[in-house]
Amino acid sequence: MTIEVAPPRSGADRKRDTLTRLENDLDVWVSTASPNGAPYLLPLSFIWIGGGLLLATPERSVTGRNLRASGVAHLALGQTRDLVLVEGTVTAYTREEVPADLAEAFARQHWDARESKPPYGYFLVTPRRVRAWREENELAGREIMRDGRWLV
Incomplete structure (x- = not known):
């Protein structure tokens, strides 16, 4: 079986496609680690707002604790x-503590996590590094943001 592979996208196209995903996708896989290094992975709903991804999860959940502890x-x-x-x-x-505009934007897209029980926290993830690729032919140039600055 042969897989047909599209030609590699330009950096500008990868950035555009990435921003489209951030603006339109509903869920993201979130990987964190505990203070002793134990990994943890799960999907969470998010919104793209102000250049960051806003997540909500129970304050005392593994993910909530890990995000707060590690930053x-x-x-x-x-x-x-x-x-x-x-x-x-x-x-x-x-x-x-969550700014009302952030919580309200999240509620419009998903639900009002301020009313959730157990208590939910909000976590704004500000990208520092972004990589995007489809196939092996896009591995070169996959880094499109470094140190919080777009490279393309």
Whole structure:
């Protein structure tokens, strides 16, 4: 079986496609680690707002604790043949601390997590590094953001 592979996209096309995913996808895989290095992975709903991904999850969940403790997250959008990987820093908010505009934007897209029980926290992931590729022919040039700055 031969797989037909499209020609590689330009960096500008990868950035455009990545922003389209961030603006339109609903869920993202979130990878965190505990203070002793134990990995944890699960999907969460998100919204793209103000250049970051806003997540909500129970404050005391493994993910909530890990995000608050480490201040970093690794996120994955898409399938293995159309992938966006985001590494970012985390700003954590309790439901009492979250800016109203962030919580309301999340509620419009998903649900009002301020009313969830157990108490949910909000976590704004600001991208520091973004990589995007579809096939092996896009591995070169897959890094489209470094140190929080778009390279393309």
